[in-house]
Amino acid sequence: KNQVEQSPQSLIILEGKNCTLQCNYTVSPFSNLRWYKQDTGRGPVSLTIMTFSENTKSNGRYTATLDADTKQSSLHITASQLSDSASYICVVSADSSYKLIFGSGTRLLVRP
């Protein structure tokens, strides 16, 4: 069964600190992996998208890594800001890429 598991479920950090969110997936055949940010009451916004051959991709203070062998990904947030408070969702695409498989997300709260 295609699944995407994320950890931790929730995380609280102080402003300015770094954090790393984890994603494990059992999706086959693998097409690509995406990280989305979802603010409360809003739709998901894409942060990064990585294919099988890519093992790291950055978007500003966000850096995603992918290990296709172990089927793990991480999202590292550097120098967190209050506006980073949101849910971060790991999404994996199987062979037909429109059928995105969503994790339940990690809820990040950045405190001043």
Next chain:
Amino acid sequence: NAGVMQNPRHLVRRRGQEARLRCSPMKGHSHVYWYRQLPEEGLKFMVYLQKENIIDESGMPKERFSAEFPKEGPSILRIQQVVRGDSAAYFCASSPLSGFNTEAFFGQGTRLTVV
């Protein structure tokens, strides 16, 4: 170029009524996807449409739910005879192409509450 527009943002329906959710894709996008997010859960694929065609509706319940994307106008997700379990956030996404690595852009969602 406006993003994906969904309306209404919030919809309250009594049990047994019909709910109609609208999605206008980004300009130039001919592929529309609907997802449902139950409380505390991840988004789940429901249906994929191109103009005037349903490509894949495998994630949509067989009864009471239907979707369309006419040649003109927005995509519509229709839920007939709503029940409390239909309460969820419904997200629409659009893309210019379908296939490998296609980026999909999401709307703000419609939050349906069935009372």
